[in-house]
Amino acid sequence: GEQVEQLPSILRVQEGSSASINCSYEDSASNYFPWYKQEPGENPKLIIDIRSNMERKQIQELIVLLDKKAKRFSLHITDTQPGDSAMYFCAASLTGANTGKLTFGHGTILRVHP
Amino acid sequence: GPKVLQIPSHQIIDMGQMVTLNCDPVSNHLYFYWYKQILGQQMEFLVNFYNGKVMEKSKLFKDQFSVERPDGSYFTLKIQPTALEDSAVYFCASSLGGLGGGTQYFGPGTRLLVL
Numbered sequence: 001g002e003q004v005e006q007l008p009s010i011l012r013v014q015e016g017s018s019a020s021i022n023c024s025y026e027d028s029a030s031n032y033f034p035w036y037k038q039e040p041g042e043n044p045k046l047i048i049d050i051r052s053n054m055e056r057k058q059i060q061e062l063i064v065l066l067d068k069k070a071k072r073f074s075l076h077i078t079d080t081q082p083g084d085s086a087m088y089f090c091a092a093s094l095t096g097a098n099t100g101k102l103t104f105g106h107g108t109i110l111r112v113h114p
Numbered sequence: 115g116p117k118v119l120q121i122p123s124h125q126i127i128d129m130g131q132m133v134t135l136n137c138d139p140v141s142n143h144l145y146f147y148w149y150k151q152i153l154g155q156q157m158e159f160l161v162n163f164y165n166g167k168v169m170e171k172s173k174l175f176k177d178q179f180s181v182e183r184p185d186g187s188y189f190t191l192k193i194q195p196t197a198l199e200d201s202a203v204y205f206c207a208s209s210l211g212g213l214g215g216g217t218q219y220f221g222p223g224t225r226l227l228v229l
Contacts, residue, residue, distance in 0.1 A: 010168040034217070043118075043205060043220040044157065089156055100145055100209055100216050101170055 002027040004092050006105025014113055019077045021108045023090035032093035033066060034102070039086045048064045048075070077081065080112045116140040118221035120206050121188075126227045132194035135224045137206030139189055145216060146189045147207040148181065151176060151223070157205060163189065196228045 006023045013019045023033075031052035036044035048072065050057045050064045057064050063076040077084055087109050091102040119138040127133050139146050145164050149157040161171040162183055180199070183189040189208075193200055203223040209216030 036220075043222045046217060046219070049217065075195075100211070100218070101147070101162060102149075102157075102160045102218060103159065106156050 001031060002092055002103040004090060004103050004105040006090050006108060008108060009106065010017065010109045010111075012111045012113065013080050015082060016037055016079055019080050019084070019112070021075045021088055021107065021110075022072065023092075023105050024070075024072045025063050025092040025103075027092070030069075030092040033051075033064070034091050034093075035062075035075050036089045036091065037065065037086045038089065039051075044089060061113065077110075080110075082114055085110055085112045116143075116208075116217050116219045118206055118208055120204075120221035120224050122224060123222065124165045124225045124227075126229065127196060129198055129228050130195045132192065133196055133226065135193075135204050135206075135226070137190070137208075137221055139206065139208030140210075140219055143208035143210050145169075145209045145211065146181075146183065147209075147218060148191050149205045149207065149220075151203045153203075160204075173224040174192075179218075180193040196226075198228050201226055217229060 003026045028058050034049035035047050037047045038044040046066050048059050048062045055066055061078045066073045087107050089107050090105045121136045122156055147162045148160040151157045159172050160175045161181055162169050180192045203225050205223045206221040207218040209218045
């Protein structure tokens with residue numbers, strides 16, 4: 001089945017700088033890549049997603065890039081704020097199974113220091 | 115945004131007992147999912163459900179697990195009997211479409227502790 005690798009596991013940045021999280025996947029049939037933000041004790045919340053017909057998508061300070069050839073995708077948070085501190089998960093959807101199952105990466109703990 | 119509700123928020127039970135986790139998905143959604151998250155780790159897919167049937171299940175979805183959504187009410191995950199390793203947070207999710215692109219909205223989770 002699909003496997004998603006996510007790095008780094010922990011990321012510490014200064015407020016105002018950029019943060020980047022990288023993911024790779026194995027199944028070239030995957031065509032949907034969401035990113036979820038999860039705060040302690042809370043449910044995962046979708047923050048941005050990208051489909052395989054796109055290479056780049058931006059929503060305010062969030063940018064996602066998708067390289068289908070390399071089977072990699074990444075999240076970039078520009079101008080980070082302390083409120084961006086949380087766990088971030090990338091995921092890939094296994095379209096071949098036609099069920100929408102999400103396979104998640106192991107997560108990245110982002111800490112934004114004032 | 116769309117909200118998925120889960121009841122109860124916490125459940126503590128003795129090993130061997132049965133537990134039912136309830137999910138109230140987004141009203142017009144058609145696909146329903148259960149994921150399991152152990153503390154500090156990622157969500158792992160258990161099962162998904164569409165049109166009254168299980169579409170796919172993972173190896174984590176043991177024989178002791180079952181799901182149903184009788185008459186469009188709660189989408190439930192039943193574990194009978196429970197084991198110590200079932201302790202985790204169980205997230206329900208729902209989506210409008212399932213063809214590898216339906217945005218999945220997650221509920222707040224049920225924290226299950228098996229003693």
